[in-house]
Amino acid sequence: MISLPPDNLQDDNKTVNFAPGMFRARLTGNVSLDDATEDAAILAYEYERRWQQWWSKRRWVMTVLLIIPPVALVLGILLLVLGSGLGGPLLWLALLSLMLLGLFLAYCQFTLPRLGAFGRVYRRVVAVPLSHSGAVWCDAAVPAPDFPSIRDNFFALYRDSAVTGARTQPNEELEDEINRKKWLIGDLSGMLAPLLDSTPDDDAPTPFILANRAACLDRIRMEGLNEAQLNTLLEQSLPPTIPSGQPTTFTKLAREVEAYSSPELLAKNPPAGPKFNLSGNPSSTEQGLENAQILEGEAVPPRLDFVAEGVVTALEPSNEKSQPPELEPETRNSKLETPIHHQIAVKVDENLGLVRGEIQRWEERAAKERAFFAGQVARLHESQQVVRTNYDEVETALEEEIRPTVQRLESDAEFYQSQLSRFYDGQREVIEGARDAALGKLGRELHELEGYQEERLDEQSLLQAEFRGLNEQRTRLETSTDGRFESLKNQLAQLTGRSYTIPPPPVFRSNLGLDDAVVAPTTTEEVLQGLAELRAEARLSTNAVHAALNRYARLRFEPLDDLAQLEQELADGTKWQATRWLGNIINFRQSGQLLALAGEVSDSVGVYLDATGDFERLNARWCALETAIRDLGLASYANRLGEAQQYLVNLSDAIGSLHSSLAMAPHSPEMARPATFQSLYDLAAGLQRELEELGGLAANISRSEERLDQLGGELAELADYIARNKNETDDVTQEAAERLTEVARRQQMLEDKLTELKVTRLNIVRGHIDTFRDQRTAVMTRFDAAAEDISSVGDSADKILKKHLSRSERLLEEARKLRQGLENTIAAIVEEFEGSVAVERTVLTPSELFVPVWYFQFYERPVWSQRMFGFATCYYSLNRFGSKTPDPANLPSLLFFFLANSQPSTRYKLTEEADLATLVAANQLDYPSGRLNLATDSIERLAKDGWLSPWLSWLLNRARR
């Protein structure tokens, strides 16, 4: 920390009467201004910063709006002169841009940042000189802790604890125990009562500013103050409620703390001297140290004496006898070396130790009481044990008395029991014998019946197997006979029905084409010969056909009719009806005739087929001849050719007759084979044989069925017998069981009664013993209750003593806590204090430093949705640079400056001090709103002296309105 005499203080030292210890912080720098001008400079500086920031966002709009109208105007006029149609719109554009510019200027007019509030206030910081040279900075706004009160509490604790525990010591054993308790509890509570409510708060704020935080004060210049200036500053300082006596309080507090810490140690190790001296005036430091020694000698009394006297004074009126030995004159000197608070702590601890010893004795007493009452309960239990033994003896004697009677009773009961068992066992045997005999007879009968049943069942199963075989055989024969019958019918039908076709009879045609086989005659001779051969062959064929017709006409078809009749009969009836016709088939005698008939028919068919073939050939030859005759022109042969044709037509007619005869007669070529008839006979014979067999099988089947029915009846009868036998067995068993149950019931009833009578008798015999035992149980219960009563008496005593103990323990604990708390509080304050003491201590007297803080409040958009922001800050230097006055006096230069220039409009630079602002809590100040504390012409003066441009001056004046 530097304490520089201000420049004007040094100059006007002789003429001005400075208030001692009162300083204000001044800005350093290469110039010195009076307060009003300084305020204006600071306002202009901050406002320009603010305005530049605002303007940088809007500059380009203005630039564009300023460029467009002239350009558009010039272009428009040019184009108009040239006669182009675009000139008009361009002029309109220029006009529109001008209107927009006007609107924008109006907008700027309204939204330009304006000043809401500005001014300077002072925060006070207090430097307190310490008794042991040096000083410590304090914050005047923070109230000082009530350190003397804490110290007084500590001394009060010492004073009040002086008698505590001493009166209850063993050398005063004559006193009553209850009185000792009263003293002890009274002393403890008396010691604590006034202090309980005023226990210091551990985290109370302290006004001392730590050395590292106060270091920024070194950078500011201090200026002495006269009374008038001081009064002015006091009006401007914040907070306005700081009591004027605060520095004195701080001084006293610092002295107290110094005295309470270990001053002897400080005295032995004085500070090693200033490590650096910003003032550059070593003599002032030495002088400060000397003055500090003087101050220490004058202002601070010998601390131990002071404290000890205070304590003695406090103790004297209370009780001279209870003066603690530590404060006796001869021992006081030995304690001089140790800090007073340590002495007090030791003394209080010793007294509380005495209290602890007394409480220990109470605990021993309580243990003795517990043991005594436990002994009483044990004594009662002993008596209970003796009484129990007596009861046991009496009970044994009484049991002995009734023993023979009980024995007799039990013997009788046992005898009756055995006799009952004997009688009822006999009865049970008889019943069981009868039952077993009946069951044996029934069992034998059942065995026989089951034998019969088994035989019948075997036979039945055999017959059933046979029956199944016969049935299968019948089914097979049925199928076989059906098949044979069907095939027989089919063969007969085939035999008797036509089963082949014959080609149709040929017809003469004159237009047949010549085929390769027929060679047309080329000469007349050949024609003539051909005609002759044709006639001869036709006659031959006609003869053959006629011969066949004659033979066919002589054929007899009766056997075939018989066969057809047989076939008809078979087809109409069933196989069983066919049996009578089968013999006819087997004995069919006309098979030879049928064979001959078949041969004849076959021959006729052969003639028919040959004649047909001949006719085709002859017809072809006729056509060849007819062609040859026509080619040769042998008209004379036409008759002959007609004749030949007539022969052919005759042949055709004959073939037609033969065809119609063959077609009318039914017959089969199979008839021509003897094997056909043989198989027919075999089929009929087989069918006949199987049908006979089937008839025999049916008889067998009906016999088996009859036998099976008979067996079924026998088996049902046997099952009925067996069921009856079993029912009878069940009846016998049931009856015997019922009788046995009845016997058992009677026996049980008698035995129960016997037991009941015995128990009843025993109860009567033992009645007095049971009563006696009940009485004993009740007595023992009452003994237990008595033990509980006595132990509850012990509990009551124990609780009384415990209550005293716990209460005094708690008091003692609180006393210890209180002492500990006081020591901790004092230790914390001392520690904080020592931490905030700077190494260089050059302030000689208590002094106050007024630190200026400037506050600002700006409005933006002051007309609509107003935005306001404010802040406060500290500066420590103001430097002027350059000498040329910025001169935007006329409008063009103003406009140019307005558009292009971003240079500051000020010719000086201010440096902010953030640490100082933090230290004095500038931003938490409650500065006045809406007031501009600025001298009226200060801005004009600044502009006039060339500190800032007239443009800024104009802006500021406008912003103030």
Place this chain on the structure above:
Amino acid sequence: MSSSARIGSKQKSNLKPDFEGNLADFDAAFLLFVVESDPNFDITLLQNNPSPSLLTSPVNPAAEQMYPVTKDELTRKIKIKGPNTVNTNIFGDQVVLEDDVRVKGNVYGIKLVEIGANCVIEGDVVSDGAISLQKDCRIEGALIGADVEAEAGLSVDGPIYSRGALLCKGNLSAESLTATGNIVLVGDKSAEVVIQGSLIMARHGEIQVGATLKLAGRTVNVEQQKFYITQSGDQMRLSRVPFEQTAEQGVLLTTLTDSELERLIADLAVLEQ
């Protein structure tokens, strides 16, 4: 068949009582039941018990035996005239000792114990009923009864406990004194009641002290050291005046505390809250 007849039954030759003719009744009742419930039963089967009689002669009692050994003796009053010395325990329904009897054992009377003047009991005196003691008796054990009434000069080496009230008319010394009912110590100022314990208590009664009372060697100031006590769970409350809201309260006299100390502690508890 006659059910009550006991044909050929054994003759009872024992000296012991057949308790209320029980055996004959038992036989008769059972035979009757058998005849009624099963007429087919052969009743002759039940008529001869071949097992021998097990009745035994009674054991001779010891020479001196002061407790009941038979049913008849159970309700008999034991009365001992003095001067006399009894060398055994006494156990009886009611025990009455006349003057100058010395008992070298315990005395137990189930319903009553009366002890004459100048008796010495070298053990406990216990009763489930009342106990009364005449002048100048000495008991070397405990004194436990339902109601205890003692004349002056009683000295008990053990505790005194009464399930009911306790009345003492003069000097008394004992280890401890506890009663469920009232404790009344009457006598003039010269009469002195000396109790070794530091606390006497009437659990559900009242304590009245006429004589000088010393507890644990200290004279009791009844005004200061008599408390009414009530307990609920683990909580105990002491008061100089009777509690109004609780019927379950006792009275204690103690040298462990006094009313001033209790008041101080109560004030302290209020202060702490």
